[in-house]
Amino acid sequence: MILEKFKGVFPALYACYDDTGEISRERTMSLCNYLYEKGVKGLYVGGSSGECIYQNLEERKATLKYASEAVKGKLTLIAHVGAPSTRESKILARYAAELGYDGLSAIPPIYFKLPESSIYNYWTEIIDSTDLPFFIYNIPQTTGYSLSLDLFKKMLANKKVKGVKNSSMPVLDIERFKRAGGDDIIVFNGPDEQYVAGRLMGADGGIGGTYGVMPELFLKAEEFVTSGGFKNARAIQGDINDIIIALTSLNGSMYSVIKEILKLKGMNLGSVRAPLEGVSGEDLNKVKDIKELIDSTILKWKKVK
Numbered sequence: 075m076i077l078e079k080f081k082g083v084f085p086a087l088y089a090c091y092d093d094t095g096e097i098s099r100e101r102t103m104s105l106c107n108y109l110y111e112k113g114v115k116g117l118y119v120g121g122s123s124g125e126c127i128y129q130n131l132e133e134r135k136a137t138l139k140y141a142s143e144a145v146k147g148k149l150t151l152i153a154h155v156g157a158p159s160t161r162e163s164k165i166l167a168r169y170a171a172e173l174g175y176d177g178l179s180a181i182p183p184i185y186f187k188l189p190e191s192s193i194y195n196y197w198t199e200i201i202d203s204t205d206l207p208f209f210i211y212n213i214p215q216t217t218g219y220s221l222s223l224d225l226f227k228k229m230l231a232n233k234k235v236k237g238v239k240n241s242s243m244p245v246l247d248i249e250r251f252k253r254a255g256g257d258d259i260i261v262f263n264g265p266d267e268q269y270v271a272g273r274l275m276g277a278d279g280g281i282g283g284t285y286g287v288m289p290e291l292f293l294k295a296e297e298f299v300t301s302g303g304f305k306n307a308r309a310i311q312g313d314i315n316d317i318i319i320a321l322t323s324l325n326g327s328m329y330s331v332i333k334e335i336l337k338l339k340g341m342n343l344g345s346v347r348a349p350l351e352g353v354s355g356e357d358l359n360k361v362k363d364i365k366e367l368i369d370s371t372i373l374k375w376k377k378v379k
């Protein structure tokens with residue numbers, strides 16, 4: 075079944091810059107390969123974690139290209155193509171299709187508060203521009219628009235719409251979206267803090283911004299969910315949440331904290347692009363503690379079957 079390849083753990087790829095802040099081919103490819111070796115199912119390229127909205131078209135195309143050069147055919151690749159204008163979003167969508175991406179995804183339009191009819195037209199134009207399956211990206215925390223069941227059902231009438239990456243906090247939304255589309259669609263859990271809950275309520279897997287810094291833990295959580303080991307699933311989710319709370323407790327963006335940790339693990343992805351802020355001062359020391367917490371948590375769960 076064509077949808078099988080979308081079931082599982084999909085880290086959202088981090089933006090990878092060189093030391094001058096330009097997109098780095100080498101660093102993008104090495105992060106993709108690193109995640110491939112960890113055993114993830116696929117990658118979500120150019121989303122929030124990819125700092126999409128702070129990059130121009132050429133930069134976003136470059137990242138799409140480097141990720142496909144690294145892991146095309148080995149991992150399922152989803153391109154996030156949401157951009158300020160419909161025109162730019164379609165350019166990215168067509169480019170991802172040319173590169174052989176497996177699927178497309180997009181947030182609703184940003185900045186102007188547009189009616190649902192405009193959101194519908196925006197997504198539909200993107201979808202019509204290629205033959206690829208499309209996954210709506212519902213992330214009300216950043217876009218200000220919360221996908222209604224009504225619009226979701228309307229979108230599902232288009233057979234290329236194959237599901238939703240749902241980052242709203244109510245797990246009930248995941249259940250309702252899955253109920254609306256059933257086996258014909260994929261629902262990705264968005265909030266990493268609720269991976270296990272999302273899976274239990276109907277998500278087929280997840281796309282997440284913190285997977286990349288601790289893929290082992292999400293892969294393990296997935297194993298527990300699949301095998302029905304709910305006691306362990308709940309316990310590992312608790313450990314994951316301690317880490318996420320630490321990642322979001324420092325000054326600077328969570329992505330810069332994550333990148334500092336990956337640096338300590340030997341993977342330099344540069345920093346984040348302004349207006350996102352880097353980690354500085356005393357917080358740099360706290361990064362080491364979080365890295366140790368991640369390492370010890372991975373070690374602890376490695377042994378658990």
Ligand SMILES: CC(=O)N[C@H](C=O)[C@@H](O)[C@H](O)[C@H](O)CO
Pocket residue numbers: 122213215216240241263264265266267281282283284318
């Ligand atoms: C609001 C937001 O950015 N959600 C991300 C995507 O769904 C998550 O992956 C978070 O990064 C993660 O749950 C940490 O809060």
Ligand SMILES: CC(=O)C(=O)O
Pocket residue numbers: 086087118120121122123124281282283284
């Ligand atoms: C966080 C996430 O899933 C994204 O990068 O879009």
